[in-house]
Amino acid sequence: MLSVPADLSIEARWIVPMTVPGKVLENHTLVVRDGRIVELLPTEAAAARHAPTVTVRRTAHLLMPGMINTATQAARSLFRGIDSDLASLEQRFAGPEFVRDGVLVAVAEMLCSGITCFADRYYFPDECARAAALQGMRAIVGTPVAETPSLWAKSSGEYFTRALQVHDEYKDHPLISTAFAPFALDTLSEATFARIATLADELDARIVVDLHQCADEIAACVARHGMRPMMRLWELGLLTPALHAVPMALASAEDIELAGRTGMSISLCPTSSLAAGAGLPAVAELAASGIRLGLCSAHGARQPNYDLWGEMKLSALASGAGVSASGAWNALDMATRGGAAALGLDTEVGTLESGKWADLCCVDLSGPATQPLRDPVTQLVFGGGRDMVSDVWVAGRQLLAEGEMTRLDWPDVADRAQAWAARLTTGI
Amino acid sequence: MLSVPADLSIEARWIVPMTVPGKVLENHTLVVRDGRIVELLPTEAAAARHAPTVTVRRTAHLLMPGMINTATQAARSLFRGIDSDLASLEQRFAGPEFVRDGVLVAVAEMLCSGITCFADRYYFPDECARAAALQGMRAIVGTPVAETPSLWAKSSGEYFTRALQVHDEYKDHPLISTAFAPFALDTLSEATFARIATLADELDARIVVDLHQCADEIAACVARHGMRPMMRLWELGLLTPALHAVPMALASAEDIELAGRTGMSISLCPTSSLAAGAGLPAVAELAASGIRLGLCSAHGARQPNYDLWGEMKLSALASGAGVSASGAWNALDMATRGGAAALGLDTEVGTLESGKWADLCCVDLSGPATQPLRDPVTQLVFGGGRDMVSDVWVAGRQLLAEGEMTRLDWPDVADRAQAWAARLTTGI
Numbered sequence: 001m002l003s004v005p006a007d008l009s010i011e012a013r014w015i016v017p018m019t020v021p022g023k024v025l026e027n028h029t030l031v032v033r034d035g036r037i038v039e040l041l042p043t044e045a046a047a048a049r050h051a052p053t054v055t056v057r058r059t060a061h062l063l064m065p066g067m068i069n070t071a072t073q074a075a076r077s078l079f080r081g082i083d084s085d086l087a088s089l090e091q092r093f094a095g096p097e098f099v100r101d102g103v104l105v106a107v108a109e110m111l112c113s114g115i116t117c118f119a120d121r122y123y124f125p126d127e128c129a130r131a132a133a134l135q136g137m138r139a140i141v142g143t144p145v146a147e148t149p150s151l152w153a154k155s156s157g158e159y160f161t162r163a164l165q166v167h168d169e170y171k172d173h174p175l176i177s178t179a180f181a182p183f184a185l186d187t188l189s190e191a192t193f194a195r196i197a198t199l200a201d202e203l204d205a206r207i208v209v210d211l212h213q214c215a216d217e218i219a220a221c222v223a224r225h226g227m228r229p230m231m232r233l234w235e236l237g238l239l240t241p242a243l244h245a246v247p248m249a250l251a252s253a254e255d256i257e258l259a260g261r262t263g264m265s266i267s268l269c270p271t272s273s274l275a276a277g278a279g280l281p282a283v284a285e286l287a288a289s290g291i292r293l294g295l296c297s298a299h300g301a302r303q304p305n306y307d308l309w310g311e312m313k314l315s316a317l318a319s320g321a322g323v324s325a326s327g328a329w330n331a332l333d334m335a336t337r338g339g340a341a342a343l344g345l346d347t348e349v350g351t352l353e354s355g356k357w358a359d360l361c362c363v364d365l366s367g368p369a370t371q372p373l374r375d376p377v378t379q380l381v382f383g384g385g386r387d388m389v390s391d392v393w394v395a396g397r398q399l400l401a402e403g404e405m406t407r408l409d410w411p412d413v414a415d416r417a418q419a420w421a422a423r424l425t426t427g428i
Numbered sequence: 429m430l431s432v433p434a435d436l437s438i439e440a441r442w443i444v445p446m447t448v449p450g451k452v453l454e455n456h457t458l459v460v461r462d463g464r465i466v467e468l469l470p471t472e473a474a475a476a477r478h479a480p481t482v483t484v485r486r487t488a489h490l491l492m493p494g495m496i497n498t499a500t501q502a503a504r505s506l507f508r509g510i511d512s513d514l515a516s517l518e519q520r521f522a523g524p525e526f527v528r529d530g531v532l533v534a535v536a537e538m539l540c541s542g543i544t545c546f547a548d549r550y551y552f553p554d555e556c557a558r559a560a561a562l563q564g565m566r567a568i569v570g571t572p573v574a575e576t577p578s579l580w581a582k583s584s585g586e587y588f589t590r591a592l593q594v595h596d597e598y599k600d601h602p603l604i605s606t607a608f609a610p611f612a613l614d615t616l617s618e619a620t621f622a623r624i625a626t627l628a629d630e631l632d633a634r635i636v637v638d639l640h641q642c643a644d645e646i647a648a649c650v651a652r653h654g655m656r657p658m659m660r661l662w663e664l665g666l667l668t669p670a671l672h673a674v675p676m677a678l679a680s681a682e683d684i685e686l687a688g689r690t691g692m693s694i695s696l697c698p699t700s701s702l703a704a705g706a707g708l709p710a711v712a713e714l715a716a717s718g719i720r721l722g723l724c725s726a727h728g729a730r731q732p733n734y735d736l737w738g739e740m741k742l743s744a745l746a747s748g749a750g751v752s753a754s755g756a757w758n759a760l761d762m763a764t765r766g767g768a769a770a771l772g773l774d775t776e777v778g779t780l781e782s783g784k785w786a787d788l789c790c791v792d793l794s795g796p797a798t799q800p801l802r803d804p805v806t807q808l809v810f811g812g813g814r815d816m817v818s819d820v821w822v823a824g825r826q827l828l829a830e831g832e833m834t835r836l837d838w839p840d841v842a843d844r845a846q847a848w849a850a851r852l853t854t855g856i
Binding site: 108302303310318370374421 | 537699702708730745746750753798841848
């Protein structure tokens with residue numbers, strides 16, 4: 001009998017590879033070697049074929065790709081509960097230690113809720129990258145580009161210089177990739193936009209922007225530039241497959257048509273869109289036009305969240321399909337495969353396929369919210385929550401084991417978060 | 429020193445009595461005797477004054493009234509994952525054992541998510557009452573009134589006879605109260621409505637009805653009776669403070685004015701309303717008109733849920749207040765005090781006040797989703813979830829202790845739920 005070496009095999013009651021809609025495998029095993037998926041096969045065949053160092057058995061669980069939070073400002077976790085102007089606090093406090101500690105809080109929340117990859121945009125993206133990598137978490141760090149000074153950079157020139165340093169430092173990293181994150185589009189010059197477009201093209205990096213978040217933003221752009229923000233980006237030549245727009249809460253039929261035609265991708269965030277008074281996103285119309293869609297978490301100032309369970313459920317309902325299997329599948333797709341495609345990571349993660357990184361989330365379906373269990377994916381999306389996430393692996397390394405973080409020292413991170421809360425309260 | 433006997437004292441980092449908006453007590457203790465709240469006082473004073481049999485200390489937690497799910501069909505938990513006509517399944521399967529086992533699944537989910545009281549409406553309300561009481565859970569059981577036969581009753585006469593038996597059996601029960609639950613309003617005769625109104629008045633019971641759930645329901649009533657369902661109930665004399673309407677997703681300005689004027693109460697369910705294509709409820713307008721509002725859980729057929737965390741967050745966002753302290757307070761109020769008032773239980777539960785039942789929910793705020801912690805209630809509502817519920821007491825009896833159910837035998841209930849799933853699958 002041929003015995004093929006493997007580092008890890010995971011048997012689960014259900015495995016959902018997210019390669020084909022509706023595909024739920026029963027009593028299969030996922031085999032991992034060197035952090036990547038070797039194959040996904042019936043448990044009996046796996047036992048005959050592989051001799052893994054570690055075998056994990058999850059008899060009441062569903063194994064799926066780790067969720068991808070396609071737009072965060074992770075360090076803002078430290079502003080939770082503050083009801084005042086964050087911009088002025090950021091001017092004073094958002095330095096390297098602040099970013100590191102805030103990112104760790106958000107990483108803890110994300111790991112515990114089944115997220116294996118997040119796309120961040122904030123000052124000190126180098127600190128975010130370092131903290132994520134140290135915890136074994138996958139991240140895309142968006143390097144800010146702005147005309148207004150911050151603790152990170154004093155001028156648009158310095159934003160570019162520091163951005164290029166970060167891109168250079170992480171260009172071959174297995175867990176970290178980079179993107180450009182222009183802040184406050186309305187304030188950026190045409191020259192700055194042109195330089196972002198050139199560099200993103202050279203470095204094959206995404207450009208992640210806030211777009212059509214609320215009515216005020218659109219009205220201001222129309223007043224200043226005579227066109228809606230999306231049309232302005234079109235005029236500037238930025239609407240390409242490299243553009244990733246967040247959260248497109250307000251999208252007209254023309255906007256959707258234009259987005260579909262240009263190949264840009266979009267992160268939806270129904271909670272934030274409701275909070276901003278923009279209503280729910282046009283999920284069904286956006287999906288129908290073939291736009292690559294990911295899901296991202298709420299970034300309300302008073303209580304930014306970093307998990308995707310509520311967003312999955314809400315985006316399924318926003319699609320107008322009710323509590324349906326198709327709505328559930330589309331929502332889970334956005335949270336996994338779709339998010340990877342939207343961020344250009346779909347050759348590396350987002351589905352359970354041979355050769356991709358073993359970024360995995362295992363969910364316990366034996367609890368009272370999902371019993372009796374007949375339709376795993378529908379019940380997962382509409383009845384699920386972070387309480388059901390049992391295990392998380394990133395690149396084959398187990399970061400959450402039966403609900404406990406294996407690597408991140410939460411009591412230490414919580415202490416640091418509280419110390420920041422005290423410092424900021426004094427400073428407000 | 430005077431030592432006053434007590435059964436239980438609970439010290440918590442924060443206690444939110446829900447008596448006054450914005451009131452958060454720090455380092456206080458709640459004292460319980462014979463299942464009822466004796467007093468709520470500073471921990472130091474409590475130690476000097478009371479000698480409780482049991483002392484519970486929760487140093488990173490918030491203690492609040494148990495949540496009240498103001499409208500459920502608990503037994504429908506057993507239909508989870510089924511995508512076919514439930515009415516015909518109910519005709520065949522919704523007997524006493526089915527109801528008992530389904531209620532237990534929902535009770536488990538509710539306890540684990542911090543709910544201490546639910547208002548149910550289903551066949552075999554006697555079984556629901558018995559199962560809830562046996563588990564120590566508070567319930568209002570709505571006795572069905574219908575013209576169509578079921579396993580519970582063959583004629584409207586028999587529905588009334590059986591309803592009165594249930595009302596009689598539970599009239600003095602400490603945990604169970606009763607209500608009338610007319611099903612399928614469109615099919616009921618005027619004589620049936622008149623009898624419900626008379627009996628509800630005599631027995632001082634609520635009348636709980638589905639109202640303005642979706643556009644089809646309203647259109648059908650207009651076609652048949654020449655008026656909207658709410659106006660029909662007004663004409664029938666049923667819009668009184670005894671009427672409790674679920675979920676009023678579609679409410680015009682006139683409906684809201686009429687509801688405010690008549691003193692009727694309403695259960696909101698934003699998730700169900702979205703699922704039914706009715707959009708989000710007019711939370712702010714309903715609250716402004718002084719209507720007593722409670723929150724209830726989604727009862728989508730494919731995946732009915734029984735927790736209120738998503739409903740709180742969504743109703744706060746639906747109120748248009750964004751991620752705000754006021755939105756959070758109003759949502760938590762609906763889930764506790766407001767729900768009790770809407771169901772006529774506000775002299776017994778809903779706030780932490782001397783003399784009321786000790787129906788309590790304790791939430792751990794030390795985890796990554798709510799750190800750093802500055803504004804407990806806002807962060808609880810917008811960042812909270814059932815994973816944070818640590819302890820639940822109903823009438824002073826601890827039913828959930830550090831996340832574990834003390835009384836309900838979940839493995840046994842789960843086995844029974846799976847057996848029903850198998851039976852129903854064969855029967856479909």
